[in-house]
Amino acid sequence: MEDQGIIRLYLQRSQQAIVETKNKYGAYCRVIARNILPSNPDIEECENDTYLAAWNAIPPNLPEKLPVFLGRITRNIALDKHSYNTAKKRSREFEVILTELEECIAGPATVETEYEAGETAGLINQFLYGLDEQNRNLFIRRYWYADSIKELSREFKMSSSKVKSILFRLRNKLRSHLKQEGVDL
Structure with missing residues (x-):
């Protein structure tokens, strides 16, 4: 249907x-x-x-x-x-994904920061639209869909180390982009 x-x-x-x-x-x-x-x-x-x-x-x-x-x-x-x-226990697989992005994005802690969170989301979208299709898909699959490095390696026909390296560089680019736009990290 x-x-x-x-x-x-x-x-x-x-x-x-x-x-x-x-x-x-x-x-x-x-x-x-x-x-x-x-x-x-x-x-x-x-x-x-x-x-x-x-x-x-x-x-x-x-x-x-x-x-x-x-x-x-x-x-x-x-x-x-x-x-x-995981309220009382940590170190599960998904925690790794969250900690990878921790340096780039701080979560909103108060009502006052909700507006800034929306602005940051817009800046992240801007960053993603500026990437080539493969890098954008890697980033989204890892940090939105929470795909494992192994799954990404298989899907994109790359070694795990190459996927990790690309994601590391993308996180650094995102951090730089957000700093350049005035987001306090």
Whole structure:
């Protein structure tokens, strides 16, 4: 079924919308969750929570790109679940990804910094649009979809050390770009 048909089902409040969403995007949502969460029950819970969140969000929201909309919901739910799971214990795989970006981006800690966080997001987008397609895809796959170095090496047909080196250089470029634009790191 086409995405517009699925969205129409959501607007009609038909439960078939969830079935069609699962059929078309279930594997996609599970991959995103699996890159962040280690356990199958958590991944399943995250996938199901994504369908519920989509049900509650459509309407009033009408997503232009359904897979991006679902991916964002899945990622946010998985990150929340990861935070909950690791509140007292650290050193899981996803922690490595977060620490890689730690030097470049400080998380918003107060209400006053929410505006700056939005501005920083715009600057990051500007930085990403300035990259060639391969580097942009590597960066996004690592830091948005949380793909492992091994997966990226296989997907981009590069050695692990080359992927690590490219990501290191990209993080340094991002840091320089943000400093140049006046972002305090």
